[in-house]
Amino acid sequence: MRPAIHIENNGVPVYVQIREQMLRAIGAGVLTPGEQMPTMREVAVTLKVDLNTVRHAYTELEETGAIVILRARGTYVAERPPPVDPARHAGKIESLAQQAIATAHAAGVDPVDLAERILQLSKRSRDKK
């Protein structure tokens, strides 16, 4: 399956965003072990970023054992991808949640309203599929 990658202008390097989202796609089962990853060029063109930027992300993914890169043959999800550390993932959620609360507070918005709106929007886009 082709993961939907989304690049944002947060100050976070593009290659980091690609790396994280690919990791999530693998962890979530969107990309399964042995399956071919999207081609570097494919990702580069789709996201309108440089080929070397994608390679940067892929290289790091290979270093962590998440994927295997075969020259001229493509890249594939590793047969035994490193387990997604549950604590690490939970920490990310926690962090994002607190950030969202702070931001909402600063804008005079009730975090509960925000959360409910997020739910509506996400579930709606999920139904499309």
Added chain:
Amino acid sequence: MRPAIHIENNGVPVYVQIREQMLRAIGAGVLTPGEQMPTMREVAVTLKVDLNTVRHAYTELEETGAIVILRARGTYVAERPPPVDPARHAGKIESLAQQAIATAHAAGVDPVDLAERILQLSKRSRDKK
């Protein structure tokens, strides 16, 4: 209270890490509205990073309305802004929700998980009061 900031070598810019973690501290209630933030120099020395790097982070926090910077007097966590008219308020929620979803996605987090965590945290802090 003094938030414990931790800088990592993730490829994520230092100023982004500071910005995010300060936001997190505010969202978690470690830093409360009206409370003085750690001095820029304090943070710089503690984390062994450049003063301008900290300023970069603080400046962005001010732009989002999370903190208030008073020249020569220090920086403070923003008070909750006065309520605005319902139309703009709804617009803010919409905007924040979309931003949160994008950020979550970029970080490899399911927006639904994020929303549910926000709900938990907000309801909990609501009980305290």
Added chain:
DNA sequence: TAGACTGTATGCATTAACGCATACAGTAAT
């Protein structure tokens, strides 16, 4: 063998991030 596809690599230019040092400018307490 030819062509298409895929990863690898280089060079050049631009911008951002950062550290380090130094200085300037308000504020508040003594």
Added chain:
DNA sequence: ATTACTGTATGCGTTAATGCATACAGTCTA
């Protein structure tokens, strides 16, 4: 007025991130 503290600003140098173009090198299929 002096001093200490806080934010603001500049200059210099280094490294990293990116985009853009171009080329090289394996692999596979027709």
